[in-house]
Every structure is written in C-alpha cells, then in structure tokens.
Amino acid sequence: MTLPYAFPMKTQRLPAPAGGRPLRADAERTMRAILEAAERTLSRDPAATMEQIAEAAGVARTTVHRRFATRDALIDALAVWATQRFAAAVDSAHPDTAPPLVALYQTTANVLSVKISWGFAMSQASSANPEVARVYSEIRDTCERLLRRAREAGVLRTDVDIPWTRRVYYALIHEAAQSRDDQDTDALATLVVDTLLRGAGAPHPDRL
Amino acid sequence: MTLPYAFPMKTQRLPAPAGGRPLRADAERTMRAILEAAERTLSRDPAATMEQIAEAAGVARTTVHRRFATRDALIDALAVWATQRFAAAVDSAHPDTAPPLVALYQTTANVLSVKISWGFAMSQASSANPEVARVYSEIRDTCERLLRRAREAGVLRTDVDIPWTRRVYYALIHEAAQSRDDQDTDALATLVVDTLLRGAGAPHPDRL
DNA sequence: AGAATACGCAACATCAATGTTGCAACTACG
DNA sequence: CGTAGTTGCAACATTGATGTTGCGTATTCT
Numbered sequence: 001m002t003l004p005y006a007f008p009m010k011t012q013r014l015p016a017p018a019g020g021r022p023l024r025a026d027a028e029r030t031m032r033a034i035l036e037a038a039e040r041t042l043s044r045d046p047a048a049t050m051e052q053i054a055e056a057a058g059v060a061r062t063t064v065h066r067r068f069a070t071r072d073a074l075i076d077a078l079a080v081w082a083t084q085r086f087a088a089a090v091d092s093a094h095p096d097t098a099p100p101l102v103a104l105y106q107t108t109a110n111v112l113s114v115k116i117s118w119g120f121a122m123s124q125a126s127s128a129n130p131e132v133a134r135v136y137s138e139i140r141d142t143c144e145r146l147l148r149r150a151r152e153a154g155v156l157r158t159d160v161d162i163p164w165t166r167r168v169y170y171a172l173i174h175e176a177a178q179s180r181d182d183q184d185t186d187a188l189a190t191l192v193v194d195t196l197l198r199g200a201g202a203p204h205p206d207r208l
Numbered sequence: 209m210t211l212p213y214a215f216p217m218k219t220q221r222l223p224a225p226a227g228g229r230p231l232r233a234d235a236e237r238t239m240r241a242i243l244e245a246a247e248r249t250l251s252r253d254p255a256a257t258m259e260q261i262a263e264a265a266g267v268a269r270t271t272v273h274r275r276f277a278t279r280d281a282l283i284d285a286l287a288v289w290a291t292q293r294f295a296a297a298v299d300s301a302h303p304d305t306a307p308p309l310v311a312l313y314q315t316t317a318n319v320l321s322v323k324i325s326w327g328f329a330m331s332q333a334s335s336a337n338p339e340v341a342r343v344y345s346e347i348r349d350t351c352e353r354l355l356r357r358a359r360e361a362g363v364l365r366t367d368v369d370i371p372w373t374r375r376v377y378y379a380l381i382h383e384a385a386q387s388r389d390d391q392d393t394d395a396l397a398t399l400v401v402d403t404l405l406r407g408a409g410a411p412h413p414d415r416l
Numbered sequence: 417a418g419a420a421t422a423c424g425c426a427a428c429a430t431c432a433a434t435g436t437t438g439c440a441a442c443t444a445c446g
Numbered sequence: 447c448g449t450a451g452t453t454g455c456a457a458c459a460t461t462g463a464t465g466t467t468g469c470g471t472a473t474t475c476t
Binding site: 232 | 450451452453454455456
C-alpha cells in the first residue's frame, strides 16, 4: 500500500544549548552522535553508563559531560529531541483534517518510523521535563480527536471507549515497532491499523 | 459475566532457600513481606534502592540482605515467585483442553489477576534465570497453541498470524492490567478478549 | 594565519548504593 | 523453659558511576 504523502524526514536542528552561544559545526555533530549513541545504548540497556554511551558515540566520557552536564540532562535532551520528531511525525499526517482512515494510516506510518529509531527516548514520556509532558499530552488529545472523528465517520463502532481505544492503538504501535525484521513502515502501519479495526476474530463466530 | 471456574488463589509456599534448612515461620513472613514490598516499590520505580524496599517492607535493610544476598538475587527471587503464580494462573484455565473461547476468557482473567499484583516481577521475563525463561517460553507456546486451536475452531480468522496475534494479546493484557480503577478481573478480561477478537472498527465500513 | 572552540586524556573528588560484621534483644518452637 | 533462629542497629568496607579540572593537541571559522 502506498500512502498519500511521505513523512518529510528533513534533518532537524538541535535545540540551542541553554548557554546561549551557538555550537561550532563539529560540536553539533558530536552532540548528535552522542544522542544517537545514547538511544542505541539505552534502548538495549536502560541502565547503561555514561562510559558505555560515550564509547558507542566514539568520544571520551568527558566530552559527553561537556555537552550534557549530568546524566539526567542527557536523557532529558534525548527526550526533547525525540519528542520534536514525534510531534512533527504526527503533525505532517494532518490528523485533524485528512479523512479519518487516511489520517490513521498516515499517522501510524509516520510515528512508526520515528519510534523505530527513537524507541527509548519516546518511552521517557514520564520525563520530568514539562515541555515533553505537554507535547505528549497534546498528541494524546490529537489522537483521541482523530479517533472520535473516525467514530463519527463510521470507521469505528459507536460503542467504543475512546481512551481505551487510544491505549490499544499506542500498544499496537509499540509492538509493531519492536519487530526486529524491519519491514517497511507502510506494511507495519497496515498491520497496526488492520488489527486495531478488525481485531483477530472471524467475522461471524458463534460467540458465547 | 461469570466465568466457568475460579482461579484458585491459595497461598503458595515460598521456594525453599538454596541453603537447604527450612525457614522459621516468622522468617517466611518477613521474606514474603519483602517480596511484596519489592513488587510495590519497584513497580513504581524500577531503580528503587534496597533501602526503599526495606522501608516499604517495614524491616531493616540488613534483614533484606540476610534473606537475599544481593539485589540481583532479590529480583531473581521475585521473578521466580511471580512466574510460579503466572504458570499456575495459566494452567488452571486448562488452555489446552477447554473450548477455545472459554479458555481464552479464563486464561485472560486468571493472568490479569496475577499481573495486576505482580506487574513488575512479570516484566522481568528477560531474567537471567533460566528457569524463569523456560516457564515463559512454555507459556508462550501454550498461548500460541490455544490461538491456533481458536483459529481452527473458527474463532479467529484463518489468515491471522499467530505470533503477531499473541503479541497483541499480551499487549492488551498489559494495558488492561494498568487500569488504575481496578475493575473486577472478569470485566477486564471481557474487554481484552473483545478487543482482540473484534477490534474497534465498525462491522462494515467503507474501507479505502 | 590567528583566535576561539572542541577534543582526548589523565587525574582527582564525591557520593550513593551495596554488601558485611558483630552484638544485643527478641521470638518461635520443641 | 531453653535453645536455636531472627531481627534491628550501628559501624565499616567496597565499589562503580558520576561529575570536575587542567592541559596539550587538533579542528573550525573568519
């Protein structure tokens, strides 16, 4: 299945450090490398040390500390970084305006492509960072609005509970993102949406 | 909905300590208290310290160390302890012999009741303990056998992928177990099975 | 080229969690 | 009742991760 429009994966700028002064190009590269290494390393072992992250990034541990004062600051930056991509992924699918079913597929595909690369960071929604929490909360609202639109359009049953459906939807995306055999995102999105809508049951079973 | 038979919640004995000598009654009580406190504490914060666990159990930290030599040993014991209950929960639902749909409901209800109380411990399936891994693997097989039986009985569509369906099933149980408003297990089980079988979609939507 | 910035390295300081030990007081159990 | 087992408490040892600093070298940027 080909989706109506592709998620623009343009390179994003790192959020400017709180210090104010802009980063030199090599420093920004290093910072990016650290964030990516942190994601890789922490997704395998959430308790990985700064040392391990530094090694995975190919830099010295002190360099990591130069860019991120504390471990918490690193994880927080990681969460912010991933959250921006998450928000962009949702946004570019026009979840509030596209036809519900189209929006559902598109959002799913976009989010999957982010989640596959930033799984650990996106599991940090319970971040102490209020900005991250705010974005997650907004996305949650957007998602539930979309589901409500879908329900009103007859895509969902009229008796479904929206919060529960949303949680199931999130869980399905999470599962799909775990698939080691990285199929293409569209196939996974189809699987997710299909499962969400049709479930696994036969159309007319003899239910108890 | 009333289920055909109840999951027998009889008190289980703690696995005898490797040391050989049986525990005195008060010591066994303490050990149980520690395990329960560990579950409570670690489910809120997986990085909680031995100190916090001890406090939650109402004992001194040294007492925790007397019963569980190391932190790993405690978590391992917790995993073993919960795994036994997990296995018992599945077993008592007769997943291999009861009619598929009945078995599905019953297993779901039983597992939910365990998972609600032992959520953290059951998330330690990736335990280093081979016994735990073995039991989880067996249960996974049992689950897939059940799903296959359900498919052959016409409860599931003939084209569903069993491993994916199982993962979705696990994910639904996980979500249901998170419901803070502890509804009764049967209602949650109904929700899980219903969602798994029917999904959230309307019966005859105009699909793209 | 020159100034500013970034990096690796080594060394050090800190700290919190873990794990250990000894002893006195208490409790289960025969 | 007496013994063996259990607990709390205080004190100590250890360790691994974290965070800091200074300096020489390398890189970027203008």
